[in-house]
Amino acid sequence: MLLNLFSQKPRIFFIHVPKTGGTSVNLAIQRHYGRQSYRIDPIQTRAMAKLLYQSVPCVEKGTYLLRDGLILDAMNRDVSYISGHTHFNHEIWQRYSHKYAYITLLRDPVKRYISAYFFDSHKESGGSYVDLNLSDFVKTNRGIRLGHFYLNYFSGFPLKKDYDFNNLSHRIEMAKQNLLKLDLVGLLENLEDFKLRFKQQFRLTLRIPYKNKSPVAKPQVEPHILEVIQENCQPDIEIYEFMKSHLS
16 A cells, blocks of 8 residues: 555545546545645646647647646655546656556446536536537537547547547557556446445545536437447547456
8 A cells, every 4th residue: 555654545646537427536535635635627727738838739738748747746745645637647657656546437438428518518617618519519520539538548648739540549559558557447337346446445435425417417319429429439438348347
């Protein structure tokens, strides 16, 4: 167990992929750490990255470069619990995996996609607002990339301004191998198993609230649109099914 001598609690780094139930899990973990926790703010860091990395072609890459720097700062300061919408950085993992337990939570990619769309289509702050109906959105570049979140979070964001669809099979394998490096991976569909393994590994009990839920409780998606979403999500589906099989 990776203990922080100051707090006598294990050091944990939570890679929070959006719309996977991570907000609720993060709050449950934070309750154990109080002031010894640090959450990277997604809205502020996105705005800061636009100012700092205007010359970086890919907006997402600039944002995650900034967040990588904040992770390093927090780890150098020996913060016990760190969380945020941050991707897996192999260099940081190599340097700090002996000190920090890496954890993440995954969700069925199609359900995650639908939840993310309806969440973003009902809020106009934070730079993620979507003003297209779902049938139009799924055909856009952003609509396609929404199905590649596990791919990008665990294999790295492409550097090019125009999203790079090349070498997807290689990046999918890279994402799978990087996920296997994590100390704990859970599935939202089996949250009780995640809570049990979290308690076994870290000796901490999670009482998970239900937070940040979608504004549309049970969205209805027409079958022909669902087919496009499934096609968009193929990289994430392959990664998710791989981890689901591994965990079983």
